[in-house]
Amino acid sequence: MPTIVQCPTCKNDVVWGETSxxxxxxxxxxxxxxLGEWSSESNAISTPLTTEQKxxxxxxxxxxxxxxxxxxxxSFFKE
Structure with missing residues (x-):
């Protein structure tokens, strides 16, 4: 049985295989x-926390x- 995933953009079902x-x-x-969302920076990978933040x-x-x-x-600690 083929694996079905959702399209990240429109949420339609997509067969994960050579047919797609x-x-x-x-x-x-x-x-x-x-791609347009990434290029316009609507999407972005978050920056890792700095040592100071951690x-x-x-x-x-x-x-x-x-x-x-x-x-x-x-008494809480003695029980």
Missing amino acids: PFRPFCSKRCQLID HGDAQAFIEEVEAMLAQNED
């Missing part, structure tokens, strides 16, 4: 629409956990 030369697109038209998020998370732990009674 524009796969994953259903047609040349949909392929060109997608550490900032981790530090905020640690501080949040520490604040939650500080709110618990001492």
Whole structure:
């Protein structure tokens, strides 16, 4: 049984195989629409987080956990 995927542009079903030369697109038209979105920068690959952003998020998370732990009674840790 052939694999069926959805065209990223119009969402029509596309057979993933030799019978669909524009796969994953259903047609040349949909392929060109997608290309136009990339060339006009409507679509873009996100930039990876910098080391500073990663550490900032981790530090905020640690501080949040520490604040939650500080709110618990001492008996919470002894059980």
